[in-house]
Amino acid sequence: MRFAGIVMLLIFAVALALAVGARSISPRIFLEALTHYDQTDPAHVTVAAIRIPRLFAGLIAGAALGVAGTVMQAITRNPLADPGILGVNSGAAFALLLGTTLLGRSDQAMVALLTFPGAAIASIIVFALGGGLRGDVGPVRLTLAGAALNALLLSLVTALVLVRQDSLEVFRFWVAGSLTQATTRPLMEMAMVASVGGLAALAIAPQIEALSLGSALSRGLGTRPGRVQAGALAVVTLTTGSAVAVAGPIAFLGLMVPPLARLIVGHWLRMELIVSAILGATILLFADVLGRVVMAPSEVRAGIMTALLGGPVFLWVARRLRPGAQS
Structure with a gap:
């Protein structure tokens, strides 16, 4: 029942995202636009x-x-x-800001080319500094x-904006995520x-769950912690990079969703992942709709x-949280 409830909530959010904005769109007009486009x-x-396009950007990034x-x-x-606390968001956004400022391009191909190397390099640096190279x-x-x-x-982003004033306009978009440029993104x-x-x-997911038992016990179960953590960082790179590429660095979403998912399905990581995606x-769709109406006609x-x-x-x-407690 809870799972069905969040699916229905997603459908409602989709309907709002299509209908609400500066111009209200009725279901009849929406269907006409799909079937008899003029x-x-x-x-x-x-x-x-x-x-x-804005709807799809919200679905992908969220x-x-x-x-x-x-x-x-x-x-x-x-x-x-x-992802923000590990610098993956910042790595992707900084690479994109630096590349678009120096090259003067922010088209779809450039966004895709710059975002993932930035996220990947940030993930590798964090993994190395965290002791991953030593296992x-x-x-x-x-x-x-x-x-x-x-x-x-x-700090580097701030320094870049101070040195290159022409990067300020690009920075204004990438400092706070938005779905307004969805039509120019490689959706x-x-x-x-x-x-x-x-x-x-x-x-x-099962290998990540095994790590929660501790490194020694997880190794006894055949899990290789270093490889699992590297795989997890690769997952974070792919998902965060794609989200930043279509919507910029969306704050707090990766923080607030997992606890809500655990309240719904408990500590079963595969179901947590599915529910977290929904x-x-x-x-994100509700946040986008709310942003359209809270200070209308501005967004x-x-x-x-x-x-x-x-x-x-x-x-x-x-x-x-309790001192010494772990999730």
Whole structure:
């Protein structure tokens, strides 16, 4: 029943994302735009050229960040971890900001080419600093390494904006995630990449769960902690990179979704991943719709809305933590 409920909630969020905005779109007009598209009708153009791409961007980014956050919290055994705390978000955004500023391009191909190397390099650095090269990576060490890298990358972003004033306009978009530029993003390609990351997460979920028993016991069960953690970081790279490529760095979504998923399905990682993908997409779509109407006719970016929604969730999770407890 709970699973059916969140699916229905996602369907409702999809309907709102298609109907609500500066121009209200009725179900009849939406169906006409799909079945008898008229490029001279402004309502049809709004549906086909703006609402549908924006909807798909929200579904891709929300589901990807939900999966990334769940994997990150499982691998670090830290309920306050998300892709941002390991610097993966910042790595992808910094690489894109640097590349687009220096090369003067921000088209679909450039976004795809820059985002994933940035996320991958950040993941590798965190893995190495966390002790992965010695096969002795721990959740606390990994989290601290990610926090340090995240602070460094944010400092580099600030320095780049100060040195190159022409990067400020690009920075304005990438400092807070948004779905408004969905029509210029490689949606189909990023959907495939995010799907590969999600399937890989489902495949290694039992091995990640085995790590929660401790390194010694998990090795006794045939699990190789270093390889599993490297695989988890690869999953986070794929999912976070695809999300950043279509929506920019969406704050707090990877943090707030996993605890909600655990409330629904308990500690069963594969089901957590599925529910987190649904909840991530649902929350991001609701945040985007709320951002359209809260200060209409102006818009508040989806990344700002998720930060506002995620703040109370962060406090709630932090208050439930006990000294020495692990998720």
